[in-house]
Amino acid sequence: MKFFGAYAEWSASLPCPSLEVDPAVVLTTVDQAVSCCGGPSGGAVHVNCMFREPLAPTAQGGDFETYLEPVRAWREGDGAYSRYDSAPARPGPEVLAEMADLAARRPRGILVVGRLADAEARAAVADLADALGWPFLPDVTSGLRLDSRQGTSVPYQDILLGSKEFMQRHPIEAVIHVGGRFTSRRLPDHLEALRPRDYVVVDEHRDRQDPIHRATRRFQLSVADFCRGLTALIRDVGDADWLADWQRASEHVGGLLAASLSADQSLSEPKAAWLVSRHIGEAEGLYLASSMPVRDVDTFGCPRPEPAVVAANRGASGVDGTIATATGFARGLGKCVTLMIGDQAFLHDLNSLRLTRTLDTPFVIVVLNNDGGGIFSFLPIAGFSDVFERYFGVPHGMTFEHAAALFDLNYTRPSSADEFVDAYEQARRRSGATVIEVQTARQDNYELHLSLRKEAVEGL
Numbered sequence: 001m002k003f004f005g006a007y008a009e010w011s012a013s014l015p016c017p018s019l020e021v022d023p024a025v026v027l028t029t030v031d032q033a034v035s036c037c038g039g040p041s042g043g044a045v046h047v048n049c050m051f052r053e054p055l056a057p058t059a060q061g062g063d064f065e066t067y068l069e070p071v072r073a074w075r076e077g078d079g080a081y082s083r084y085d086s087a088p089a090r091p092g093p094e095v096l097a098e099m100a101d102l103a104a105r106r107p108r109g110i111l112v113v114g115r116l117a118d119a120e121a122r123a124a125v126a127d128l129a130d131a132l133g134w135p136f137l138p139d140v141t142s143g144l145r146l147d148s149r150q151g152t153s154v155p156y157q158d159i160l161l162g163s164k165e166f167m168q169r170h171p172i173e174a175v176i177h178v179g180g181r182f183t184s185r186r187l188p189d190h191l192e193a194l195r196p197r198d199y200v201v202v203d204e205h206r207d208r209q210d211p212i213h214r215a216t217r218r219f220q221l222s223v224a225d226f227c228r229g230l231t232a233l234i235r236d237v238g239d240a241d242w243l244a245d246w247q248r249a250s251e252h253v254g255g256l257l258a259a260s261l262s263a264d265q266s267l268s269e270p271k272a273a274w275l276v277s278r279h280i281g282e283a284e285g286l287y288l289a290s291s292m293p294v295r296d297v298d299t300f301g302c303p304r305p306e307p308a309v310v311a312a313n314r315g316a317s318g319v320d321g322t323i324a325t326a327t328g329f330a331r332g333l334g335k336c337v338t339l340m341i342g343d344q345a346f347l348h349d350l351n352s353l354r355l356t357r358t359l360d361t362p363f364v365i366v367v368l369n370n371d372g373g374g375i376f377s378f379l380p381i382a383g384f385s386d387v388f389e390r391y392f393g394v395p396h397g398m399t400f401e402h403a404a405a406l407f408d409l410n411y412t413r414p415s416s417a418d419e420f421v422d423a424y425e426q427a428r429r430r431s432g433a434t435v436i437e438v439q440t441a442r443q444d445n446y447e448l449h450l451s452l453r454k455e456a457v458e459g460l
Helices: 023-037 063-078 093-105 119-132 156-163 164-170 187-192 222-233 240-261 269-279 292-300 324-333 343-348 352-354 374-378 385-393 401-406 417-429 442-456
Strands: 008-016 045-049 083-085 109-113 137-139 175-180 198-203 217-220 286-287 309-312 337-342 362-371 410-412 432-437
Touching: 008 023, 023 045, 023 083, 093 175, 093 198, 093 222, 109 119, 109 417, 119 175, 119 222, 156 164, 156 240, 156 292, 175 222, 175 410, 198 222, 240 442, 269 292, 269 337, 269 362, 269 417, 269 442, 286 292, 286 324, 292 337, 292 374, 309 324, 324 337, 324 343, 324 352, 324 362, 324 374, 337 343, 343 362, 352 401, 352 432, 362 401, 362 417, 374 385, 374 442, 401 410, 401 432, 410 417, 417 432
Parallel strands: 008 045, 083 217, 109 137, 109 175, 175 198, 198 217, 286 309, 286 337, 337 362, 362 432, 410 432
Antiparallel strands: none
16 A cells, blocks of 8 residues: 555555565565665655564464575575666676676576567567577567567477476576566466576566566666677577477477367367467467467467567456557557457457447457356366356356447357358458457366366377
8 A cells, every 4th residue: 555645656565474475575575665765766665564463572383494494595695685776778788797697607597588568679589589599488478479480489388387297307597587577377386486596587667577576686677778788798508408308398289289279170269369370460460358368379379480469468467448459559550450359358348349440450359258257267266166157257148249230340250160260361351340259168168278288298
């Protein structure tokens, strides 16, 4: 709670002390507070510390030595847990030399690429990936996940990260994370347990994007400048066998996914994501809504040599305003745009369908309708049938042909993969908006995701 309104430069609330709260939460919060105090704008910060009653120094009976073991290196040292470098507009030679030394000392590292702002940053990141020789894990919001031209890319990283056997055989020594947050939850889950000694985060804003509290260095710098500067200092510092293992595994996963998804004419949410990634045109726009659409393209999307321009809102990951935002994206791009959106987000922004009528370029809305909150089927709450449907599944029982008709939009509801591809190809050539509705069942969708993931890692 920000008690001092706009007067505080930054604020945060720490949870009540508990053995269930990672001690790194406190350390990373304090480090960010100090960074904000001394940043470019400076100013007071407010950290709200909550405590339970009674406030007397009574013994708690907890095993605090075991609790503090994960931060032992910090306790024994004399520096900050996370060092923030709010540097000048360009990275200095000392910073770049330090990062080059890190890369040389940790040949089995990974380059993680989150959301990137522009083509300049994407080109610089791609060059750094080649120079490092580390596996390059691109998030779909980076704009590089669907690009098959990236030499060290591991596009099917989300499924690989879910293979305990593969990850146990490939312990990560270091992480350089450039750009925004990662869509996949499997990467932070793995790194949270692994606790790599070196976890470097580079982005242009000062906000912390370290939900697992593992970052050891944080640079507020231009991603493009950082990558170009580091690329100039290093050449193939990675372990070639290590990289080859990751890439072979990713190709293996991609081949098994393609075989499974092309085996029959059934139409599903993973197949819709896979088909769109295969058939979207070069340099066309792909706007991914929150919840399952962005995750499905990140997981099942097919890389290609003529990638699309990908955009998504990953802030609060909400459902409001998605159609309106995608329409603005289409107007700015001036080319055909495909919006992949779930039924709940579609319902929350129906009025924005009127905006799509002003577009004179093709605008394809692929609505994945699983009659409710399909993503919640993947959470533990799905096991509580007495509350799940009413409060999380929230079925609405609707299809969307009448919504399309209300705004005089083209509409189709394919029932097979071939029908979907035909409808999609026609919509991409047709001026104005087309709604393509893909109906699925939530439980079937959940089981299909599990089976595809299981099949895709067999033999690794």
